[in-house]
Amino acid sequence: MTRRILLLVLCPTASLVLLSCQQMPNQPVATENKPAASSEATKKAAAYDAEAVANRLITQVVGVKENDVVFINGGVRDLELLENLNTDTRKAGAWPLLTISSDRMGKKYYEEVPEKYDTQAPDLDLKLATLPTVSISIDANESEGLLADVSPTRLANTAKAGQPVGDLYLKRNVRSVAIGNDLYPTEWRAKRYGISLDELTKAFWAAVNTDYSGVQATGEKVKTTLSTGKELHITSPEGTDLKLKIEARPFFVSDGIISAEDVQKGGPAVSVYLPAGEVYSTPVAGSGDGKVVIAQTFYQGKEITNLTLMFAGGKMTSMTGSGAGFDPFKKAYDATTDSSKDLLSYIDFGINPNLKIWPASKLGNWVQAGMVSIGTGNNTWAGGDNKAAFDAGGHLGGCTVTLDGKTIIEKGEWKS
Numbered sequence: 001m002t003r004r005i006l007l008l009v010l011c012p013t014a015s016l017v018l019l020s021c022q023q024m025p026n027q028p029v030a031t032e033n034k035p036a037a038s039s040e041a042t043k044k045a046a047a048y049d050a051e052a053v054a055n056r057l058i059t060q061v062v063g064v065k066e067n068d069v070v071f072i073n074g075g076v077r078d079l080e081l082l083e084n085l086n087t088d089t090r091k092a093g094a095w096p097l098l099t100i101s102s103d104r105m106g107k108k109y110y111e112e113v114p115e116k117y118d119t120q121a122p123d124l125d126l127k128l129a130t131l132p133t134v135s136i137s138i139d140a141n142e143s144e145g146l147l148a149d150v151s152p153t154r155l156a157n158t159a160k161a162g163q164p165v166g167d168l169y170l171k172r173n174v175r176s177v178a179i180g181n182d183l184y185p186t187e188w189r190a191k192r193y194g195i196s197l198d199e200l201t202k203a204f205w206a207a208v209n210t211d212y213s214g215v216q217a218t219g220e221k222v223k224t225t226l227s228t229g230k231e232l233h234i235t236s237p238e239g240t241d242l243k244l245k246i247e248a249r250p251f252f253v254s255d256g257i258i259s260a261e262d263v264q265k266g267g268p269a270v271s272v273y274l275p276a277g278e279v280y281s282t283p284v285a286g287s288g289d290g291k292v293v294i295a296q297t298f299y300q301g302k303e304i305t306n307l308t309l310m311f312a313g314g315k316m317t318s319m320t321g322s323g324a325g326f327d328p329f330k331k332a333y334d335a336t337t338d339s340s341k342d343l344l345s346y347i348d349f350g351i352n353p354n355l356k357i358w359p360a361s362k363l364g365n366w367v368q369a370g371m372v373s374i375g376t377g378n379n380t381w382a383g384g385d386n387k388a389a390f391d392a393g394g395h396l397g398g399c400t401v402t403l404d405g406k407t408i409i410e411k412g413e414w415k416s
Contacts (some may be wrong), residue, residue, distance in 0.1 A: 048205040054084035056209070058092060061272060062134050062175045062258050066093030071132040073099045075140030085136060097132070101140040110150045118157035122165055129168040139180025144188040145301030148328075152335035159389035160338075167387070170380055173266035175258050179208065181273045181366055183355075188301070192363055207275035207355045207367075212256030215277050218351045219253035222279045222414075226251050229403040232347065234372060236399045238293040242311065242374070244344065245287035250383050254278040268383045277352025277367035282384035288314040288344035292374055294394035296362040299329035309376070309392055316342040316376055319392060336390035345379035345386045346393075348372070351414075364395025370412040372396045 058064045070089045074082050082098055089096035147155065169176070183189070185201040193200060230247040234240055252268045256276035262269040294307040302325030310318045319330065333341065350371030364371050375393015379386045401409040408415055 048201070048209075050078070050081040051084050053205075053209065054081055054088050057085065057136060057177060057179075058088040060257060061177050061274075062136065064089055064092045064094045064134055068092070068094035068133045069131050070094050070096045070134040070136065071099070072096055072136045073101055073140075074138030075101055075142065077140075077142070078138050081138065094134070103141065103143045103146050107146055110147065110154060115154060115157075118154055119161055122161060125162070125165045126168060129165050130172070132169075132174050133172075135169065135174050135176045137176070137178045137180075139178075139184035141184070142186060144186075148300040148302075152328075152332035155332060156336045156389055160336075163387055163389060166380070170267055173263070173270055175263065176271045177258070177274060178272070179274045181275055183207075183275060183365055183367075192298075203355070204275065207352070210256070210275070210352075210354055212276055215352055216253075216255040216257065218353075219255045219277075219279055222349060222351055223251045223253055225408065226279065226281070226349075226403065231404055233402045233405075234292075234374070234396070234399055235401075236293065236396050238295045238306070238396075239308070240291065240293045240396055240399065242288065242290035242292055244289075244314075244347065245284035246281060246347070247284060249281045249284060251279055251281040252383055254280075268381055271381060273366070275352065275355055275367055277350060277355070277369070278348055279351055280346060280348040280382045282346055282379050282382050282386075283314065283344055286314045292393070292396070294396065297325075297394045299325040299332070301325075302328065304329060307392070307394065311344055314344045316344070316392065333390055333392060336388065338388045338390075340386050341377045341388035341390050341392075343376055343386060343388075344374070345376050345384055345388075345391070346382040347374050348382070349409075362397075364397045366395070368397075370399075370409055370414050372399045372401060372409070 064070060068089075070085075072082060072085050072089070082100075086096045086098050183200075183204055185197055185204045187197050190197040190200040195203075226246060227250075231243060231245050234242045234244075254271070254273045254276050256272060256274065258270050258272055288311045290311060292309045292311070294309075295305065297304050297307055303323040304321050304325040305323040307321040307326070308319070309316050319333070321329075348366060350366060350368045350373070352367040353369040355365070355368050364373070366373055373393065373395045375391050377386060377388040377391025377393075398412040399409060400407065400411055
């Protein structure tokens, strides 16, 4: 479910590693085994002002400067936006490198490339990763369950092989923006939210293009509140009851803009996820006791219900669930040998009041105001040092959260 493990890996030969990681657990992934986007769906999904979006990304979100090196990656459905990003980069006196990802390329890798190359050292990618100062990634996934028939071992190996590239991007403080945030409009995702593709498309791009000044102000307020606290207690109607410590942990805000202050901080502070609106951190090592119950999530397009994670001393001690997706998810989880996948690793709070869960959907998302997301495994994106290539976790709607005994979120709503 963590689409953030290799967010920064945007160089050409690493595109496949990124695609494979997008099928990892924290994300809604798919059920079809073939690329399925129709031309009509592609037209609907591209219903936005590509020129305006590109200009905003280059000039405001990442603030491209003269002589920046900008890696740009996306799919053919957003070709006009990619072209505009390429041109606007040069207009700023910077240097673009545009690469393309696709479902077909991702699928063909596992069909035709020998398995022995899954663990091959990414020498070229590491060399390329020394170049960019900016990276821009647009979600290119079209098909649900694209890699459903790929062995968990192969997925785990390709994810692990690509990790050093992502580490280098973080170390070099590459200013990064990812457009999608598990909400990019596709037919299958719209169906899950119980709305039409057109409705999801309009809601998505309206959220991407929103004035983030209010989100920034809220983010700083929430960050200040959390930074002064010691212990969180999270409960939910589904049965979540978890306590974890956050004392002296750094919090980061994805507010839609990479500011000069963010650039000075570097690391996770220079990564933005659009639509924006999150405050996140990592718990104190060894803290985390109780259980997390995720009412609904998906793995490779198959539903998982009542995913229950038990924690003691900050480590997951058991995992249970139901639905067609649980068994393949558990097999994939078990295929990852890194024991750090079991460690409680991140806590994420949604702060964007303009993006709501649609009534017909049980699914959560990262940015809705009052949403709580929690999980194990990789947390380098949240300021941690856990590099596991797999994780378990998800979104908890309707939570009540107390900070040192004071209620800060009540039934999914922030308290003023």
